[in-house]
Amino acid sequence: MKNRPGIRSSLLRPNIVNARGVGVVASGGDMRNVTVYVGTGRTEGEFEDLRTGSERARVERWQASAKWKDEAFTQHFLPKARASVRSDGATWDFTGRQEALRRIATWLAGSTNNRSGLIVSGGPGSGKTAVLGLVATLADPDHHPNVPQDRVGVGEEALPRSHSFTVVVYAAGLKADVVIDALSHAHRSASSATPVVLIDAVDESDDPNLLVDAVVKPLLMDGSVRLVLGMRTELASRLGDLCDVVDLDGDFADPEGMRRHIEHALLQATEASPFRGLPATVSQVAEGIARVAGPSFLVGRLLSQMLAGLPEPPVLRPGWEEELPRLPGEILERDLTERLGHEKAAQALDLLRPLAFAEGNGLPYEDIWAALAGRMARRSYDHTSLQWLRKHVGSYAVRSTDQGHDVYRPHHLSLTEHLRRVPDPQAVHRCFVDFLVEHTPLRADGTRDWRRASFYTRAYLATHIAKAGGHDVLNELVLDPAYLLDAIPHRLLGALDGHRLPADRDMTEVRTAINAYRQAAADFRRSTPDLRPAALDLAVSTHDARTLRSRMEPVPDSSPWKARWVDMRPRRSCYTLTRLTGEITRMTAFTYAGDRHLAVASTKGEIEVWNVDVGQRVIRGTVVNGQRVTGLDMVVGNGRVFMATSSATEVELWDMFRGKQPLCSRPVDNAGYDSETTAVAFAEVGGDLLLFCLSDGLSLYRFDVLRATPLPPLCLDRACDFMRSNASVAVTAVAGRLSAVVSDWYGVMVIDLETGRTRQCSGGSGYARGIQIVPGTDPPQFLVGQNSHRIFRLHPNQAPQQIRTCPESVCDVDVRTRNGDTFVVAGYDYCERPLEVFSLTRPDVAVSDFYDTRSAVSQVRVMELRHGHVVIAAGERSGTVRIWDFPEVPE
Incomplete structure (x- = not known):
């Protein structure tokens, strides 16, 4: 693989095409090198390395890529580029x-004054995808001839050069990893020139914030790839000065183009338009609609289509346009009501609503749409209902394809968002799940035959389960090999991440099947469907998933490979406890009512508390005015659970289950330069439960917890020398005195919590992050993880002892004593193996095979759950908290 200077090596990962999902990525240029990404995409080059090398296979892959490329434009870019006002979308x-x-x-031509990124931005309906779709079509030599340039009015100076784009991405529904795959392919496909990539619908991707922060921003700063980005204005503002901007609502608004488009729609939207032959009326109505629509071409077109469908033009009395609706959803409901009446309009909305909640490219017509709509609305709908809808309301539902099947979706994301406004979205997804399960045929033994289920069920049932908050049918699905082989891996894994197994019965076979599928799914994403049976067979044997094995058919002889015997250690298993929008900054574990709980906090002030034993969230909220949570501690006292949080400016004390307001709060006076750091800790002093808040000033703030009152601050003889936002604290007795052990620039500082006296304890070079007390040591010894990629063991009266050299900066550490051995759990910054468990007494005993991809673990906690089950909670910089089984290690 070539590696041109300036390209981040982390983006250059081996990739393979997998034609599933919503978004589409199509490469431009020579069709012999074309790659199309649909859903979870990877690249063409590794096809040659991982497949049989027959000429026929290569030809079939080339033909498939060509077909997918054509579908990319047919389904997404061409319809938007046409901006057709007719329901058939043909003009x-x-x-x-x-x-x-x-x-x-001009930007594509490569002026030296241009930045490395160009954003085409605007509000909903401003025509971002229409503009970019037209540019992509004109730049593609296969589709350029389809554009009637005289009709569209594109001058020579507005024509992009042929092959302007190395790769074109329609990112709706795509994960950031898939976009990285496309960028990797763009890098490999480009010759000496800098690759140019178009990414449209950034704000409609699976995680827009992650895509912008983790992919787009680094590439724009690096400058090794030129990016054309389509996104809404709010998201575009996050890229600051990194991009040139074409604001379709601002400097590049086109009121005259809007007016002409409205006039055209008034005349052409229907064959029976009441405006034909009335040029003066058309002009007046167009002016009124344009004033209402503002910069939104979508609103202008929808209003025009609504009025063109009426028997008579509106009465043009003064201010008539003020009565027009202004939002797409309002236009939809007004149009349906005026044309169909209230009862028929309600039926039309019933039939359109399932499309808004559908996954993939839309909902199949077949025998799902009408029956599902009836179930959701508690009415009876059938095929004739859909025929009626297509005849009278066809412009609001557009046809697409998904895996060769006709599917339908709302005409625009704004209409989708309107139709999704229901009291309980989870209930809608539960309705989807129940219907799709019941709709699956049964075998003679009464079990469901998932191989005969509809393509939509096999592909998207798991996603509906995840969005419904879980469903017991998942336990059945993971024991059915036919379903596992045909499901889309990232969607099923997403459902399994949040799946909780019942604790009141033996679920061993289900658990081993889930673990086997997790292993197989990693291989599924790197291989074509014909290799899946062998990969699943290998994973099932590795994990000894006996029930699943008994139901599997033998691997076909035609398979390129299959395992004859297995002598492998199973991959680690985990599940996702929660995902916050900010980075995980603090975690703390505690026991309440016999159950182990975990509190997590983020850079955006989010707080969640989970009962890990039962897998339920018990608290969710935002504290300290949405600021970064730098300090978090929990304590159980007097039958109550108290939580302390702190930010750069304030410390707050909460009674967790008895109110939505803090018991008390206090501003923090940070004396340090550019400080963002405070830390909090509970401790019992003289029989009183106190809360201590440390900052890099000379005052140690104190609160009487049970009385919920501040106490006079304790004056320190020396300020803590925190590194920004990385303060850690542990409370223990040192030389018979209750003390706080606090992270410091060069080790730890020990603070006497009664007198305020401090003592420095050297910890080697680099600033300290995670701190833990080594169990069973007297005087206490401390483990300190540092940014210098090392972990030290600190003795109060001795030189620090380095015990580990780590692959990256150490973010946090925890310890666990087991069978006379002490194990350290360490979380590292971005690297291939960001979570590690190793023995303090046996340095050669270590486990680090937890993650399959690069990640960063910012917080770690070891917890013993019910029945002695030990787990590791790993909080990531991505905002995800995963629960891993504590690894088995040799005695």
């Missing part, structure tokens, strides 16, 4: 936007 009605098109063409 080219794109109008205006010449200044925007010229600016994009």
